[in-house]
Amino acid sequence: MKIALAQVNYLIGDFEGNTRKIIEYIRKARLQHADLVVFSELSVCGYPPRDFLEFDDFILRCHHQIQIIASECKDIAAIVGAPSVNKAPKGKPLFNSAYFLEEGKVKTVVNKTLLPNYDIFDEYRYFEPNRLFNIIEFKGVRIALTICEDLWNISDDPLYIVSPMDELIGSKPDLMINIAASPFSYLQVVERKEIMIRNTRKYKIPLVYVNQVGAQTELLFDGGSMVVDSDGEIRKQCNLFEEDLTVVDMDHLPDVQKGGFEAGDDKISLIHDALVMGIRDYFKKLNFPKAILGLSGGIDSAVTLALAAEALGKDNVRPVLLPSRYSSDHSITDAIQLADNIGCGYDRISIDKAFAAFEESLAPVFVGLTFGLAEENIQARTRGVLLMGMANKLGYILLNTSNKSEAAVGYGTLYGDMCGGLSVLGDVYKSDVFKLAHYINRDQEIIPLNTIIKPPSAELRPNQKDSDSLPDYDLLDQILFLYIEQRKGPADIVKAGFDEKVVNRVLRMVNSNEWKRQQTPPILRVSYKAFGSGRRMPIVARYLL
């Protein structure tokens, strides 16, 4: 049997567009003599549809599209993902389902058993878990069809009390098919492969795994669809970060495929490719061609600009230099050098006039008070107003340039440098931003060396350096990683070898700045614990303060 793996980039709620793509892939697969073409989880509506699932109208539209897609399935079968209605008198109203389409109609519907509800996932919010386990027979092949998380309950410390394949294996399937919407993180690419390999080794039958590709706002889907044989060898893997249609003859599997990403491979190149895809899809799916951003001469805005230029083209990025009385000469020359290296041009607007107007207007209420944080924030916000003004006037989207270290400790001005439609680096620690800069410069110097080597500074008062207010980033990032990614408490972090006072100070900064983070733009998620929907914290609380 020939199976086509259709790794497609969907747009949530774009029913006509998604159906058009699905039909196009069915036709391509038919031309390549596939018997069955497999699409990813919730492909008809795009994943994750979130609370659109609570609208009957949305569900009806899904079902309408399935009829259209089914009518295309002649001489070829297809598996697509969509919600289905739970007709039982009790339980949640929907299932997360895989539709097996054959001979112009829906042959059978399989529901998802394990509903992830951690990190960025909310599936138990919408769906009732499946409790019925049946095999699908197609052209003499007995298929165990599951959906994403259904294959992930295979660790030594299982999160769920049921494992769907344990239920299905008794019916002696010949083949597993899993349709997925498994988001990227720099560890997930390898972990996902390992999980799939573990499944084939445990159940001793081959696996066809099809994942979604493309960005859905902050969630990045890398694809990496694959065929694994019954010995746990990867026989085929689709490209990462792009659409792909791969037809595999299951009776004559291709040779074992070497290469692709393995544990220990460079996480920085993965993050780079993921961010470029994330920027590109955000703009493309919102139908905005152009990005604007502030260029400070520092490393965060430099890396953001380089990534945006790669994603959108150098003619679609518009960097703006916004110097002030506190800007150093090198901040201007480094920024200009970068724009020249990229070849994108730049604008230059001083903030001094507007800042002076604010100082003058506020003088009566600030009387007797000395220059401080408030004035620093006013400068950052003046930049925000200028950039947003240009974005609004000229039809651009403003890119946010904050990194994860800053976002964590609240070292940034809300409504100032924290503005933007999309945060590119908000899930990349400062130490990794430096590595990204080197990676961007791997073939030639794009980001000026001086931008990389000079000490980071916000330049909001004379001779300011980040290290005046924060521990060195190398130290800070280690503590943040233990707290945010590893969820260690203060005692464990101190035990890992860090100074107690510094640890307590950093944790206090993280927790007391939740109010800022909840007003920031969506952050492209590249780690397994990003700020945003995957990390949900109260604003008003007194833990570790």
Place this chain on the structure above:
Amino acid sequence: MKIALAQVNYLIGDFEGNTRKIIEYIRKARLQHADLVVFSELSVCGYPPRDFLEFDDFILRCHHQIQIIASECKDIAAIVGAPSVNKAPKGKPLFNSAYFLEEGKVKTVVNKTLLPNYDIFDEYRYFEPNRLFNIIEFKGVRIALTICEDLWNISDDPLYIVSPMDELIGSKPDLMINIAASPFSYLQVVERKEIMIRNTRKYKIPLVYVNQVGAQTELLFDGGSMVVDSDGEIRKQCNLFEEDLTVVDMDHLPDVQKGGFEAGDDKISLIHDALVMGIRDYFKKLNFPKAILGLSGGIDSAVTLALAAEALGKDNVRPVLLPSRYSSDHSITDAIQLADNIGCGYDRISIDKAFAAFEESLAPVFVGLTFGLAEENIQARTRGVLLMGMANKLGYILLNTSNKSEAAVGYGTLYGDMCGGLSVLGDVYKSDVFKLAHYINRDQEIIPLNTIIKPPSAELRPNQKDSDSLPDYDLLDQILFLYIEQRKGPADIVKAGFDEKVVNRVLRMVNSNEWKRQQTPPILRVSYKAFGSGRRMPIVARYLL
């Protein structure tokens, strides 16, 4: 047996503070000869602790406090809520538990069965559901102890396939006790009572119900703890929106209690009281005494100021008039009249100077383009910078004054009038803001009549009115209610009697402004579908656009 209902206001993660309060209430109850004192769900850590639950350190601290509280339980028993560790090899790591404390130690732990995971709830994110059902015996009374949602699966269309009381009733309990963290909405106060009455009528035993009170960021808990007899009559109800300790002799129940809120009672007075509590707790728990806000002369900022003055005291609110060249005379006189009525004083800072500086600075990049939305936004953002500057400099929190109608259709400037630490009216439709104004004026004119009767305007260009860009609020709010609260699709809304073009336009505005709403401050939740954690939408999508 005498049972004390302890309706307490907790601070999330404030272990010492919460324990201090719990012990104080235990002592008070002991003085009143109570046999048992009942606290609400997750009382030890405060509800909802959200992802703090994923930190082992946080769980350990809960358990440490439980030991301290238990040691206080001599001559009196207590029920407190806290997470407990799931020791089974499979399943999620925690239970949401009720600890029965007696004779200085933990006598038994009961786990929650039904884990709400809709709207603002995320309990399945953290907790494994209970599957064991046992009665607690205490002083000869057989108690069926459950936690919040456990009693809510009693509709004709049940969300869960199990109902804990159906399992427990076979063991012939004498009494139900339910500990809850059931947030306010203007319908919830009555619905909660009806659910509790339905339980007692079904199971034919009395019920002691204890709810949390107080605001947790955007979530408002009204309390309303109660004792219902086995015939479904309310024998005692605690006060709404305040802490309360009520001791009830279960062997000699007080007479049936009449009064309290019933269906059809004025939702506006409930919303008023909830918002005042929400503002008060936000500031108190963050330890900020003072609020600042922009006063436009319009109704939204007027109502916000009046509510804030009631919550924080007139000396703790600082309204700022921020007129521009487009401000009408009445916008200034109405604002001043309001400040005078409240007796809070005000500041006045023109935005013209800073706005002119922005216009001048941007002239080179705006050359040839005419005044438009971008310039309107710059004015709003100039106000944002001035207000945030004062807030930062003087140690205030800025109150946001946007209403739900504006937030829904994106009629507001991000980083401008959408700034603030807390949105007071973001869950109140414009038509209800008018009713709130009348309610605030119920004894005397606080909000000037002219503010209530003049046509709403943003005053960002000459002679601007909201009705230039939006349908009339009465019409708009009806369509928004059907779409947001009722989750009707466009076809159903048109069927309800609204013009198709207007419906499609409004729905498109709602969906295309999700990016703005995800950068707004937390919104005090008074309806059953507020913007914020209870409504989760993708930013990049094409549904109804």
